Amino acid sequence: AQTVTQSQPEMSVQEAETVTLSCTYDTSESDYYLFWYKQPPSRQMILVIRQEAYKQQNATENRFSVNFQKAAKSFSLKISDSQLGDAAMYFCAYRVSGTYKYIFGTGTRLKVLA
Amino acid sequence: DTAVSQTPKYLVTQMGNDKSIKCEQNLGHDTMYWYKQDSKKFLKIMFSYNNKELIINETVPNRFSPKSPDKAHLNLHINSLELGDSAVYFCASSYPGQGDYGYTFGSGTRLTVV
Numbered sequence: 001a002q003t004v005t006q007s008q009p010e011m012s013v014q015e016a017e018t019v020t021l022s023c024t025y026d027t028s029e030s031d032y033y034l035f036w037y038k039q040p041p042s043r044q045m046i047l048v049i050r051q052e053a054y055k056q057q058n059a060t061e062n063r064f065s066v067n068f069q070k071a072a073k074s075f076s077l078k079i080s081d082s083q084l085g086d087a088a089m090y091f092c093a094y095r096v097s098g099t100y101k102y103i104f105g106t107g108t109r110l111k112v113l114a
Numbered sequence: 115d116t117a118v119s120q121t122p123k124y125l126v127t128q129m130g131n132d133k134s135i136k137c138e139q140n141l142g143h144d145t146m147y148w149y150k151q152d153s154k155k156f157l158k159i160m161f162s163y164n165n166k167e168l169i170i171n172e173t174v175p176n177r178f179s180p181k182s183p184d185k186a187h188l189n190l191h192i193n194s195l196e197l198g199d200s201a202v203y204f205c206a207s208s209y210p211g212q213g214d215y216g217y218t219f220g221s222g223t224r225l226t227v228v
Contacts, residue, residue, distance in 0.1 A: 033214045039155075043202060045219035052214075089155055095214060100145055100169055102208075102217060104157040 002027050004094050006105035013082045014113050020067075021077045021108045023092030031097040034068065034075045039107075040088040048090070051075065079110075087112045117141050120205045120220035127195055128228055135190045135223045137205030144209060145169075146188040147217070148180060151202040163188055195227045 003026045013019035025034070036048040051059045051068050059066050063080045075094075079086055092105040118139045127133050139146065147170070148160040162170035163182040177193040188205060202224050206217040 033216075035216045037216075043222050043224075045204065045206075045217070045222075047216045047218075050214070050216055091157065093216075097214075100147075100162050100164065101159055102147075107155045 002094065002096070002103050004092050004103050004105035006090075006092055006108050008108045009106070010109045010111070012111045012113055013079070013086075015082055015084060017082055018078060018080045019082055019110065021079075021090050021092075021110065023075045023077070023105055025073050025075065025092070025094045025103075027073065027094070027096065029096045033095045033097065034066075035093040035095075035102070036064070036066070036075075036077045037091045037093060037104075038086075038088045039091065040085075045091075049077065082112050084112050084114060086110060118205060118207055118218050118220040120203075120223050122223060123221060124224050124226075126226045126228065129195055129197060131195050132191070132193045133195060133225070134192070135203055135205075135225075137188045137190070137220055139186055139205075139207040139218070141207055141218060142209075143207035143218070144185055145207060146182065146185070147206045147208070148188065148190050149204045149206060151204060151222070153201070157204070161188075161190075192225075195225075197227050200225055200227045 005024045032053045034051045038046045049061045065078045067076045089107045093102045095102045145164045147162045161180040166182045179191045182188045202222045204222045205220040
């Protein structure tokens with residue numbers, strides 16, 4: 001079965017520091033997409049960053065970057081220079097190419113301390 | 115212009131009632147989804163339509179019935195509401211073709227059954 005695991009239910013980071021959220025997934029497929037979504041208290045789900053499995057280069061979006069280790073089936077999110085507005089639930093998600101279903105992890109709640 | 119709009123944002127109703135949630139997207143996406151987010155924030159897919167055709171129908175009570183009159187609209191009707199149906203329901207759309215850019219979510223509908 002395809003699963004996505006986020007082993008950290010909650011993380012804290014000091015403002016301006018760096019934090020890494022972990023995500024592992026289980027699949028026998030070779031072509032797929034990975035995503036990180038952010039859900040602030042407003043409950044709106046916002047796409048943070050995406051990665052195509054066939055690309056070896058790690059995706060980067062401003063202060064957000066990923067460490068994609070395909071062999072280890074690991075897809076961690078690094079947030080640099082953390083800001084108060086980064087406080088949210090973060091969900092890792094995965095979709096096999098050619099299918100429609102996205103599978104989400106259980107989420108990590110990130111607290112940013114002033 | 116809102117990309118994926120859901121109505122209503124909040125819905126409080128009594129057990130046994132029938133209710134509907136509406137969703138519309140103006141992104142030209144061909145696939146739409148309903149997800150349920152429970153009190154532990156877990157996101158679980160319920161249904162998906164691609165160009166008005168039902169393509170994903172997870173194990174959901176048959177009291178839940180999706181309807182897609184066209185590819186820009188996906189509604190969710192729930193009969194005989196139960197306490198356990200209380201959750202946040204998200205509509206989302208995507209274009210999972212070449213270069214998947216992930217879901218665009220609506221803002222969610224918080225359903226409370228009393």
